[in-house]
Amino acid sequence: MTPPPGGPGPSSPDAPWPVRTLNAKIGDWIHRLGQVWVEGQITQISRRPGTKTAFLQLRDPSADMSITVTCQPQVLDRAEVPLTEGARVVMAGRPSFYPGRASLSLRVTEIRPVGIGELLARIERLRRLLDAEGLFDPRLKRPIPFLPRGVGLITGRAGAAERDVLSVARGRWPAVHVEIRNTPVQGPTAVPAILRALADLDAHASVDVIVIARGGGSVEDLLPFSDETLCRAVSSATTPVVSAIGHEPDHPLLDLVADLRAATPTDAAKRIVPDVAAELAGLAEMRARSAGALRNWVAREKHALDSLRNRPVIADPLRLVDDRVAEVERAVGATRREIARYVGFEEHRVENYAARLATLGPAQTLARGYAVVQRLSGDDPPHVVGSVEDMPIGTQLRVRVADGAMRAAVMQPDAPLAAPTRRKKADER
Incomplete structure (x- = not known):
C-alpha cells in the first residue's frame, strides 16, 4: 500500500x-x-x-x-x-x-x-440468458428411471409438500426409500441451503432422482427457485431433477431447467414412483392376454394341421397315384384300340391294293391264257416282243405262261390278225 x-x-x-x-x-x-x-x-x-x-x-x-x-x-x-x-x-x-x-x-x-413488475422483468431477462446458453434444451434432459432405488426430496420442514410427496409415494410403492433434506424454501437463506442439499443428494450413491418441492406462494416467495445459481446447479447435476414448485400456474425458472416439471408435489410423486398395484394389475392383464394369445395361436395351428391332415393328398397319399394309374390304363386301352383300328384299316387297304395288283398283274393275265414272249439274243438280256416283225424265222424265244416258261424258235410266220387292221381303220376314221 x-x-x-x-x-x-x-x-x-x-x-x-x-x-x-x-x-x-x-x-x-x-x-x-x-x-x-x-x-x-x-x-x-x-x-x-x-x-x-x-x-x-x-x-x-x-x-x-x-x-x-x-x-x-x-x-x-x-x-x-x-x-x-x-x-x-x-x-x-x-x-x-x-x-x-x-x-x-x-x-x-x-x-x-x-416491485413485482421489475422482479418479473429481471426473471425474464435471466430466462432469455439461460435459454441462449442452452440450459433449457430438451436434448439435455435426463430420463427419469422407471423404478428408482432411492428418491431425494428437498423441501421445507414439516410442510404440506413433504407430506404430499411421502404419502403419495409410499401409497404407490410402500418400499420406496426417500432421502429428505429439509431447507428453507423462501427468504434469503433458501438458495444456499437448497444448493447444499442438492450437492449432497447428487453425490448420494443410492439416490436416482431428486425432487425439489414446495407449495404455492407469491412471486416473492418463489423467487429462490428462479435464482441463476440454483438453475445452473440443477443443470450441472448428474442426477435427474424434478421441479415441483407451487401449483399449476406457477412457473419459476427451475421448471425450465429441471429434467421434469411436475404441476404439484403430488404430481411429482405420481410421476417418479410407479404404482405397484397398477403395475401388478398390468402384469396380470398382460399375462392373461399373453396366455390367451398363446392358446389362440395353438388352436389356429392345430386347426391348420387338422386341415392339412384331412386333405386327400395327406389322408390317402396313394390315391393320386391310383387315380393316375386308372387314367393311364384308360389311355393305354384307348391307344391300343386306336392302333388296332388303324392297323386293321391299313391291312384292309393293303388287301385291297394286293387284290387290285393281283387283278392287274401279269400272273392273272397269264392265268387267263395269255403268254409273255421274250426274244433271246446271245448275251443280251431277253426282251419282250410285241410284233411279229421282231420275230423273224429262226429267232430264239422264251415263252412264259401261267405255270412256267419254255424255249421256242420261229419256224414260219402265221397269217396276220385282222382285228388290229379294223381297229386301225377305225382309228383313221
Missing part, C-alpha cells in the same frame, strides 16, 4: 504500523469509493424506538454474502411500501469503515423496494 503524501512511510519489520494507522488507511481507501447503488435482500431489520440509527442486514440472494446497513429511521419510513425481512430492495449509500471496531457497513440514504 502506498502511503498518502505526508503520511507515515512504508511499513517494515523495523518500522511497523500501529493498528490505528492501518485502520485509518483502510478507512481512507473505502471512503474514496463514494456513493453506490446496491441490490439485495433484507434478512434482518433492527429498529429500536428512540434511537437515531436503524440497522439492517442486506444479503446477496445468489451467494452466501451479506453486509451491515445503517440508516436513519426516517429512511425506512420514506420507503414506498413497508419494508419486511425477505424483501428485495435497491439502496443508495456510502461504504463506511469504523476504525475502532474495524467493521464495515453501508450507510444508506435511500431505499427503493423492487
Whole structure:
C-alpha cells in the first residue's frame, strides 16, 4: 500500500504500523469509493424506538454474502411500501469503515423496494440468458428411471409438500426409500441451503432422482427457485431433477431447467414412483392376454394341421397315384384300340391294293391264257416282243405262261390278225 503524501512511510519489520494507522488507511481507501447503488435482500431489520440509527442486514440472494446497513429511521419510513425481512430492495449509500471496531457497513440514504413488475422483468431477462446458453434444451434432459432405488426430496420442514410427496409415494410403492433434506424454501437463506442439499443428494450413491418441492406462494416467495445459481446447479447435476414448485400456474425458472416439471408435489410423486398395484394389475392383464394369445395361436395351428391332415393328398397319399394309374390304363386301352383300328384299316387297304395288283398283274393275265414272249439274243438280256416283225424265222424265244416258261424258235410266220387292221381303220376314221 502506498502511503498518502505526508503520511507515515512504508511499513517494515523495523518500522511497523500501529493498528490505528492501518485502520485509518483502510478507512481512507473505502471512503474514496463514494456513493453506490446496491441490490439485495433484507434478512434482518433492527429498529429500536428512540434511537437515531436503524440497522439492517442486506444479503446477496445468489451467494452466501451479506453486509451491515445503517440508516436513519426516517429512511425506512420514506420507503414506498413497508419494508419486511425477505424483501428485495435497491439502496443508495456510502461504504463506511469504523476504525475502532474495524467493521464495515453501508450507510444508506435511500431505499427503493423492487416491485413485482421489475422482479418479473429481471426473471425474464435471466430466462432469455439461460435459454441462449442452452440450459433449457430438451436434448439435455435426463430420463427419469422407471423404478428408482432411492428418491431425494428437498423441501421445507414439516410442510404440506413433504407430506404430499411421502404419502403419495409410499401409497404407490410402500418400499420406496426417500432421502429428505429439509431447507428453507423462501427468504434469503433458501438458495444456499437448497444448493447444499442438492450437492449432497447428487453425490448420494443410492439416490436416482431428486425432487425439489414446495407449495404455492407469491412471486416473492418463489423467487429462490428462479435464482441463476440454483438453475445452473440443477443443470450441472448428474442426477435427474424434478421441479415441483407451487401449483399449476406457477412457473419459476427451475421448471425450465429441471429434467421434469411436475404441476404439484403430488404430481411429482405420481410421476417418479410407479404404482405397484397398477403395475401388478398390468402384469396380470398382460399375462392373461399373453396366455390367451398363446392358446389362440395353438388352436389356429392345430386347426391348420387338422386341415392339412384331412386333405386327400395327406389322408390317402396313394390315391393320386391310383387315380393316375386308372387314367393311364384308360389311355393305354384307348391307344391300343386306336392302333388296332388303324392297323386293321391299313391291312384292309393293303388287301385291297394286293387284290387290285393281283387283278392287274401279269400272273392273272397269264392265268387267263395269255403268254409273255421274250426274244433271246446271245448275251443280251431277253426282251419282250410285241410284233411279229421282231420275230423273224429262226429267232430264239422264251415263252412264259401261267405255270412256267419254255424255249421256242420261229419256224414260219402265221397269217396276220385282222382285228388290229379294223381297229386301225377305225382309228383313221
